[in-house]
Amino acid sequence: xxxxxxxxxxxxxxxxxxxxxxxxxxxxxxxxxxxxxxxxxxxxxxxxxxxxxxxxxxxxxxxxxxxxxxxxxxxxxxxxxxxxxxxxxxxxxxxxxxxxxxxxxxxxxx
Numbered sequence: 001x002x003x004x005x006x007x008x009x010x011x012x013x014x015x016x017x018x019x020x021x022x023x024x025x026x027x028x029x030x031x032x033x034x035x036x037x038x039x040x041x042x043x044x045x046x047x048x049x050x051x052x053x054x055x056x057x058x059x060x061x062x063x064x065x066x067x068x069x070x071x072x073x074x075x076x077x078x079x080x081x082x083x084x085x086x087x088x089x090x091x092x093x094x095x096x097x098x099x100x101x102x103x104x105x106x107x108x109x110x
Contacts, residue, residue: 001057003041003085004064007050014076029054036067055085 010018018025026043029052033040038058046053058064064082071077086094 001039001059002061003087004056004058004061005083005085006054006056006068006080007046007052008071008077008080009051011075011078017076025052032067032070033058036063038064038067050079050081 025045026040029043030040033054033056036058037060038056041055041057043052043054045051056064068080068082072080
C-alpha cells in the first residue's frame with residue numbers, strides 16, 4: 001500500500017479552539033484518514049516549520065486528496081503538503097530497475 005508523509009499547520013482559529021476545548025487531534029486525524037480508506041501509521045505534533053506530521057498508508061491517492069480537501073476546507077489545517085514515501089526495500093527494487101533500464105538511455109550529446 002502506498003505510503004505518504006503529510007505535513008501541515010494549524011490555523012489560528014484551530015489553535016483558539018484547542019485552547020478552549022483540548023482534544024486528541026490524532027484521533028480526529030485518524031477518523032478522516034480511515035473514512036478516506038487509509039491507515040494513519042503515525043501522528044506527531046512538531047516544532048519548526050510545520051505543526052504536525054503524519055504517515056499515512058492508502059491505496060488510492062485520490063482518496064487521500066479528498067480527505068485533505070475536507071481538512072483544508074474546515075479552516076483548521078493550512079499549508080498541507082504530501083510526499084510519497086518509499087521503504088528501503090522498495091528503493092532497492094527501483095535501483096535494480098534503473099540498472100536494467102540504463103542501457104536504453106542516451107544522454108544528450110552522446
